[in-house]
Amino acid sequence: MRPKDSISYAAAIVAAGLLATAPSRLSAQASQTAPKSSENEECRGNGCAASPDAPVAESDAGAPAKPYDWKASFKEYKVGKVPRLADGHPDMQGIWSRTTLVPMERPRNQDKKEIDAATAAKLENEAQQKQFDLRTEPTDTPPGEKTTDAYNTFWRDGYWFKVPMSSLRTSQVVDPPNGRLPPLTLAARVRQNRAAELDNRRATSYEDRPMSSRCIQRPGTPGPAFNGSGPGGQESTLEIIQGTDTVLVRGESLVSQVIYMDARPRPAADVHLQLGSARGHWEGDTLIVEYTNFSGADGGRRHLTARYKLLDANHLLFGYTSDDPGARTKPFSVEFVLWKLTDQEQLVEYACHEGNVGLEFTLSAARAKDREEAADEGK
């Protein structure tokens, strides 16, 4: 990127960020051109559930919202026979998939909170067909510089198995009631755009590569909150192990979290942890996990509550409420259903550093391009 472009670009992201946090009517209008959920930081790099990219058919404005009541909301899900541990608590142990076709945000032309089972089945079939179509698209289509949508589709979730509508909900976001995430803060938008700029330009060093490419962090994957992942994702499973004083949530990709259940004190306020400090307790059959002590921008002010409720042997309702003043302008809440992989004996290790030759090859590709351009200029 040339210096002049950089200045225009920086001005654009700052201005766009300001507009994204602007109040009232202006904000509602601007949000119509906001990134799709697949471009939000929550699901980048992990495959996203179906995107709400349908045309706008209604305003976001609605009646004043009631505060989110997780107990009432969780009661709307059918509960069947729940297996239990010796101590009487629900037995959530096993390997769970967070793949779901339920979109992160409600499509703008959808005003219903749920769809019917026939529509859900149709959407499942269509989503898998889309994955097939991506694989077999002609290779001589104009590819452009960026990518081809078919990149590795063949290997991913949604090709070899149908990603299910794991509930009939029309969004994972349940609060705000319109099913859409509150806007990013200005600071978060600037961070996101800066990361995108680094990601899209020719690599100069491993240091400008995304955290995911460096095997450090995968936003949106377990640790500590996570979202449902749509077709085209990978590393979409997690394992839950319940001990006497701890619950372990072991993500397939990169991180595990230990949830302490023994009411031990929290770390001092000046201790900041990447995954936060997790303290769990049971409220009836729901495991409630309160997170504090986060690192990162405004990590000290960030608060997260996660909730797990087993619906039956193979379905686990997961939800969270995120209050993160450094990232979103308002708190929001999410709910979706995980499903158990009953044929997996163990979580297959995703040892990302094991053979992360991608960094080396990314840099060698960039230097090859440099040489090509230098040769062209020399002609």
Place this chain on the structure above:
Amino acid sequence: MKARTLFILALALTTVIPLAPPALAHHSFAAEYDADKPVTLTGSVTKMAWINPHSWIYINVKKADGTVENWAIEAGPPGTLVRAGFTKESLANDTVIKVNGYRAKDGALRANGRDITLPDGRLLFVGGSSPGAPKDFPGTSK
């Protein structure tokens, strides 16, 4: 500045800002592979490396002049392969496969494996049936 002017400005700005594409892999396609260089390779497997974050399949490809090149084909991560029904027996050495993919930008004998089939077009392995996947839409309201 009037709200309407601001709104028009908002539209203009949000249109020109290059938004990140959904980066589905752990690194971007374009950073490594050249979408302008699609390749179709047929060769016999010399090694299958079950390695994270991507598995690699090595094949010997015979060129028209009779010489042999050993190509490295990038595949999915082991965990995803297992879920897809891929096993250790799925790709024994000497199995002849056909690969559609895109060549590495640095010109090495390396490509991403967008699609891998047997030479007659049959797929290499049978997909998982996602046992446990909800069939009854448990989110249905009571």
